[in-house]
Amino acid sequence: MLRIITDFDGPIMDVSERYYRVYHFCLDQVQYPGQSLHRLTKAEFWQLKRSQVPEREIGKQSGLDEPQAKEFALLRRHTVHTLPYLIYDKPLPGAIDALERMTELGFELVTMTMRRTRELNAALDQYNLGRFFHIDRRYCLDNDHAKTSDIEDKTWLMGTALAALPPIAQTWMIGDTEADILAAKAHEIPVIAVLSGIRNRDRLQPHQPDWIVANLSEAVDIVIQQSVVTIP
Numbered sequence: 001m002l003r004i005i006t007d008f009d010g011p012i013m014d015v016s017e018r019y020y021r022v023y024h025f026c027l028d029q030v031q032y033p034g035q036s037l038h039r040l041t042k043a044e045f046w047q048l049k050r051s052q053v054p055e056r057e058i059g060k061q062s063g064l065d066e067p068q069a070k071e072f073a074l075l076r077r078h079t080v081h082t083l084p085y086l087i088y089d090k091p092l093p094g095a096i097d098a099l100e101r102m103t104e105l106g107f108e109l110v111t112m113t114m115r116r117t118r119e120l121n122a123a124l125d126q127y128n129l130g131r132f133f134h135i136d137r138r139y140c141l142d143n144d145h146a147k148t149s150d151i152e153d154k155t156w157l158m159g160t161a162l163a164a165l166p167p168i169a170q171t172w173m174i175g176d177t178e179a180d181i182l183a184a185k186a187h188e189i190p191v192i193a194v195l196s197g198i199r200n201r202d203r204l205q206p207h208q209p210d211w212i213v214a215n216l217s218e219a220v221d222i223v224i225q226q227s228v229v230t231i232p
């Protein structure tokens with residue numbers, strides 16, 4: 001048996017539209033009357049996010065002064081995970097096909113995300129994705145969980161999952177950020193990084209995932225190839 005632990009945002013969901021709308025909302029909130037701003041295109045904005053450029057810097061590149069950029073970053077952090085914006089998320093092209101393929105292959109699917117329970121459920125319901133993840137195969141943060149950092153939280157969540165889940169021959173992790181890679185490595189699980197999320201290759205490479213591929217579908221191909229090699 002083979003278990004795939006997949007991150008949710010990045011391998012499965014495209015959050016770029018949500019983040020971009022929140023970007024405009026926050027600019028609107030901090031803009032001085034009559035101030036002209038340089039609003040980034042969605043492509044420009046997303047490229048900065050994937051390069052891990054800090055929010056304050058994105059604010060400054062959009063024409064904000066230092067105090068505005070600080071406020072912009074704070075407001076953005078409080079807004080980006082709220083339900084009114086979550087509706088802008090949508091499954092990445094090919095992601096549902098990849099989930100269906102894994103299900104047909106008999107892989108056990110687990111999702112592991114820094115979303116809170118209500119945020120995860122909103123997306124599972126909106127796109128009927130709950131069918132892929134049994135209720136006790138969904139690892140997320142409680143609604144009242146006090147977040148520390150994604151790396152610490154994800155490594156902790158991975159430990160919780162591995163302690164609770166029944167033993168299985170092989171476990172794989174798929175994710176789109178350094179938090180996914182480091183959590184998997186801390187627990188000695190092979191990890192495939194995907195480029196369909198919020199990090200580019202330059203940001204992922206230094207963390208040395210076992211593979212870097214374009215998307216969830218290519219990650220499934222890797223798992224299949226490697227399993228053929230290791231399971232006679």
Ligand SMILES: [Mg+2]
Binds near residue numbers: 176
């Ligand atoms: Mg992610």
